[in-house]
Amino acid sequence: MSIFNTSFCSYSVRLGEYNENTDPDCQKVENSEKDLCADTYQDVIIEMAITHPDYSPTLFTNDIGIIRLKTQAKLYQNNINTVCLPFDDKGKKIGGAKYEVVGWGATEMSWAYPILQKAVIPLYDSKM
Numbered sequence: 001m002s003i004f005n006t007s008f009c010s011y012s013v014r015l016g017e018y019n020e021n022t023d024p025d026c027q028k029v030e031n032s033e034k035d036l037c038a039d040t041y042q043d044v045i046i047e048m049a050i051t052h053p054d055y056s057p058t059l060f061t062n063d064i065g066i067i068r069l070k071t072q073a074k075l076y077q078n079n080i081n082t083v084c085l086p087f088d089d090k091g092k093k094i095g096g097a098k099y100e101v102v103g104w105g106a107t108e109m110s111w112a113y114p115i116l117q118k119a120v121i122p123l124y125d126s127k128m
Contacts, residue, residue, distance in 0.1 A: 013067060016079040017041040018113040020104070025079070039077040045070040098122055 016039060018025040026035040047070040052062035073080060086094045098120045107113045 008082065012043045012045050013069070014079055015042045015044060016072050018079070018116050038079040042074060042077070044073055 024037045024040050026037040029036050047069050048068040049065055050067075054062040055065070056062065074080065086097070086099060088094055092107065099100040099122075100120055102116055102117060102118045104113060104116060105111075107117060
């Protein structure tokens with residue numbers, strides 16, 4: 001299994017995490033005494049990591065990489081799933097749409113924000 005990730009990486013990846021400060025990740029259910037909780041996250045060891053050849057850790061440009069996991073992730077959990085890349089079945093880029101990206105890291109408020117962040121971005125054409 002391969003994962004797209006930022007180039008800054010470590011020995012393992014964490015899958016299925018939402019808030020790094022809580023385990024498990026739960027939310028209150030209205031009119032209920034019970035919380036709704038996600039499955040526990042998975043820490044999976046990295047077998048191989050490839051960073052973008054033009055990655056710049058000082059400028060944060062080309063901050064993407066591909067990671068091969070040493071073991072298979074448990075995709076049956078409700079908080080872990082696969083994503084589709086913006087290509088058709090012939091490998092041609094699908095343009096004109098917006099795509100959702102998620103991750104932790106720097107925000108306007110903090111360098112290491114513990115809650116998973118989400119943004120919608122356009123497909124970037126490197127030939128522009």
